[in-house]
Amino acid sequence: MFITLEGPEGSGKTSQMPRLAARLEAKGFHVVQTREPGGTPIGDQIREVLFDLENTAMHPRSEILLFQASRSQLVEQVIKPALSAGHVVLCDRYADSTLAYQGYGHGVDLEQLSEIVNFATGGLKPDLTLFLDVDVRDGLDRRGSDGDWNRLDDYDVAFHQRVYKGYKKLMAAEPQRWVKVDASADPEAVAEALQAAVLERLKT
Ligand code: TYD
Numbered sequence: 001m002f003i004t005l006e007g008p009e010g011s012g013k014t015s016q017m018p019r020l021a022a023r024l025e026a027k028g029f030h031v032v033q034t035r036e037p038g039g040t041p042i043g044d045q046i047r048e049v050l051f052d053l054e055n056t057a058m059h060p061r062s063e064i065l066l067f068q069a070s071r072s073q074l075v076e077q078v079i080k081p082a083l084s085a086g087h088v089v090l091c092d093r094y095a096d097s098t099l100a101y102q103g104y105g106h107g108v109d110l111e112q113l114s115e116i117v118n119f120a121t122g123g124l125k126p127d128l129t130l131f132l133d134v135d136v137r138d139g140l141d142r143r144g145s146d147g148d149w150n151r152l153d154d155y156d157v158a159f160h161q162r163v164y165k166g167y168k169k170l171m172a173a174e175p176q177r178w179v180k181v182d183a184s185a186d187p188e189a190v191a192e193a194l195q196a197a198v199l200e201r202l203k204t
Pocket of ligand 1: 097098102
């Protein structure tokens with residue numbers, strides 16, 4: 001089963017993913033954790049280019065293609081082999097991030113973007129996508145205060161509001177794939193809700 005985690009900045013995905021993995025492993029599942037951009041040696045190099053605060057000249061099309069280059073590498077090198085081996089794959093961000101950030105955030109044509117994303121993934125879609133829901137400003141405050149600030153966080157609040165609205169539209173378009181979890185709750189409660197959503201899906 002291929003599970004992705006999505007959400008706005010500071011939604012806590014990155015700290016929740018290992019908790020979720022540990023809980024699933026305790027239930028006997030073999031879990032592979034990965035993240036985007038990155039997750040492979042080539043992808044990690046692309047990640048550095050994407051997040052370099054000095055790369056202010058990066059054109060939106062270049063940014064889109066770099067995300068896709070990292071993704072196609074991850075799909076082929078990590079995700080597909082793990083799924084073939086029968087493992088559960090947890091991925092911190094995936095194709096929906098491109099549609100939300102580059103599509104709804106930057107206003108890139110969604111149809112064109114979907115084709116590029118589809119090319120990068122070879123059509124591989126998540127079985128389940130967990131949305132960690134947090135207020136945009138609260139999330140940005142969390143990110144701003146923990147010192148983990150990157151080039152993409154530097155876009156203004158209006159950008160992040162568009163991203164958030166984009167996620168809502170993506171969820172509405174495919175409600176069966178998404179489960180929304182309140183990420184402003186205490187971390188233990190969030191972990192519990194994520195685990196419940198996944199186990200429910202693994203049963204079916
Ligand atoms: P990261 O440091 O991994 O933080 P987090 O996922 O916890 O927010 O940063 C990933 C950033 O890259 C985030 O701002 C979302 C952005 N992003 C895109 O704009 N498009 C994409 O396709 C992906 C995968 C990420």
